Amino acid sequence: MVQNIPIVEFKNVTKLYPKMSKPAVDNINFKINKGEFCCLIGTSGSGKTTLMRMINRMNSVTKGKVLIKGKNVKEFNPVFLRRHIGYVIQSNGLMPHMTIRQNIAPKIIKMAKEKNSCCCK
DSSP: OOOOOOSEEEEEEEEOOTTOSSOSEEEEEEEEOTTOOOOOOOOTTSSHHHHHHHHTTSSOOSEEEEEETTEEGGGSOHHHHHHHOOOOOSGGGSOTTSOHHHHHHHHHHHHHHSTTOSTTO
């Protein structure tokens, strides 16, 4: 039987920063399956950027696991991982006169056309 392994999965992920009274993210669990489109929405300081940065190892996970197609991101070379995963950053990374779709569509189309655009095939 073929298993449907999520493209990205957060399993009980917590991020603690020194000198902070509470975790930046606390026991996060969710999956992103192949073909799904995901947006992280929340107030400033709610952990959106921290979660995104944990996918490509720009931030380390304090507890739990971040998996790409079932493989822990800690098993990937961080430079390779960052070069093969794209994401759209907030604020100055977006064109203010364009919609979200217009901002990200060129990046998605380019990735789809490139062979080996995903490090976890």
